[in-house]
Amino acid sequence: MYKQLVLSCIFSLYTSYGISQGTGACIQSVYPPLPQTAIRPGVSNATGYRIEDFGQGAYMVTEGAYQSLVLVSKTSIIVADAPPTIGNKLVAAIRSLTYLLISHVVYSQHHADHIGGTSLLGSPPVVTFISHRLTAGELAQVPGPHRRPARNVVFDKPNHDPGNIFIYAPVQKVLMLVDVVFPGWVPFAYLGESQNIPGYIKAHDQILAYDFNHYIGGHLDRSGIRSDVLTQKEYVNDLYKNCAAAIALSASPPNATNPISAETLIPPVIADNPGNSWAEFKIYLNTVAAYCANTINQKWLGRLGATDVFGFENAQAMIEALRIDYDVLGPFGVQP
Ligand SMILES: *[C@@H]1O[C@H](CO)[C@@H](O)[C@H](O)[C@H]1NC(C)=O
Ligand SMILES: *[C@@H]1O[C@H](CO)[C@@H](O)[C@H](O)[C@H]1NC(C)=O
Ligand SMILES: [Zn+2]
Numbered sequence: 001m002y003k004q005l006v007l008s009c010i011f012s013l014y015t016s017y018g019i020s021q022g023t024g025a026c027i028q029s030v031y032p033p034l035p036q037t038a039i040r041p042g043v044s045n046a047t048g049y050r051i052e053d054f055g056q057g058a059y060m061v062t063e064g065a066y067q068s069l070v071l072v073s074k075t076s077i078i079v080a081d082a083p084p085t086i087g088n089k090l091v092a093a094i095r096s097l098t099y100l101l102i103s104h105v106v107y108s109q110h111h112a113d114h115i116g117g118t119s120l121l122g123s124p125p126v127v128t129f130i131s132h133r134l135t136a137g138e139l140a141q142v143p144g145p146h147r148r149p150a151r152n153v154v155f156d157k158p159n160h161d162p163g164n165i166f167i168y169a170p171v172q173k174v175l176m177l178v179d180v181v182f183p184g185w186v187p188f189a190y191l192g193e194s195q196n197i198p199g200y201i202k203a204h205d206q207i208l209a210y211d212f213n214h215y216i217g218g219h220l221d222r223s224g225i226r227s228d229v230l231t232q233k234e235y236v237n238d239l240y241k242n243c244a245a246a247i248a249l250s251a252s253p254p255n256a257t258n259p260i261s262a263e264t265l266i267p268p269v270i271a272d273n274p275g276n277s278w279a280e281f282k283i284y285l286n287t288v289a290a291y292c293a294n295t296i297n298q299k300w301l302g303r304l305g306a307t308d309v310f311g312f313e314n315a316q317a318m319i320e321a322l323r324i325d326y327d328v329l330g331p332f333g334v335q336p
Helices: 008-013 089-096 133-141 188-195 197-208 228-251 262-272 277-300 308-325
Strands: 049-053 058-062 067-072 078-081 100-108 128-132 154-156 167-169 174-176 212-216
Touching: 008 212, 049 133, 049 212, 058 089, 058 212, 067 089, 078 089, 078 133, 078 197, 128 262, 133 308, 188 277, 188 308, 228 277, 228 308, 262 277
Parallel strands: 078 100, 100 128, 128 154, 174 212
Antiparallel strands: 049 058, 058 067, 067 078, 167 174
16 A cells, blocks of 8 residues: 555645555645635626726726736826736726727736737737747747737846746836735745746845835735735745755654654655655655645734645745755755
8 A cells, every 4th residue: 555645635644644554535625714814805796807996097907816907008008918817808997998009018927827818909010019038938939829929028037937027117106026926815836836936035025126006916806015025025934944944854853843854754655665766755845845834824824815725835836945946955965
């Protein structure tokens, strides 16, 4: 019998792995209620969207799950992102504001779930599509049916994901940075699917260096403010500290308060799976991530929405980053 770790059940497993026998599968589908911070303003039942008005021609449009930024000038409209799930409701929302032409569409990044509806906003030469150079490269590599290729490529600086950009309207003090801060909520899985965790962590300070009153993170149905960014920065720092502590614990001898020592964790996995190094690593990594997620859960469950839903995936991403990017290798560090 092999011991199966099912991710959604891992919180209850990490203490018992290597101690108790096989666990079977279990899929958690009901979580405790969300805390007050996870405000859901929702959308109009009549239209299926909601417009947040930031003043001076700046608006956020959402269908409840994703977000677009709309900037109305005297002569035309600039739109940043067109999530496919907002679809034509984005055009309806824009037309409820103005009949000016859409002149520019800005891609926050290349992810199809954020820009996969841009073909609904028009075509060149009327519309100019703008993105980071790396986003243009991604789009050229995998041309989507609904993502217009980016024509004017003006950005070069990388962030947490290749091609992710800061979109800033200084007069209206609106800042858009997608997939980094999730106001009121824990970051989406794997720290917003980040491909560069050190860049992701740094992005919080980069955001705070801007003079903004409104933050558009791209997900769910409300915009954020400065305190949302500060809260998430605290969460991410806490995740870093607790996951680093979990790695240190895994390198320490076992005792009553250390259930994740590699010394006791790994031998039974090797015995169960002779020669299977991947199994050994997977159990080790998941156990350390689950231990970290559990400590974070206890602290953050009432402060950010769905801490328990993506807590494990976020801890997994942080554990990998600590090991690979920050050289915090615990029992797999330089050997004597
Ligand atoms: C919108 O629909 C939801 C779900 O059916 C309902 O609970 C809510 O009262 C409705 N809101 C309005 C303003 O009609
Ligand atoms: C258990 O081990 C950890 C890590 O080495 C150590 O910090 C802690 O003091 C130990 N606890 C006991 C009760 O010995
Ligand atoms: Zn996203």
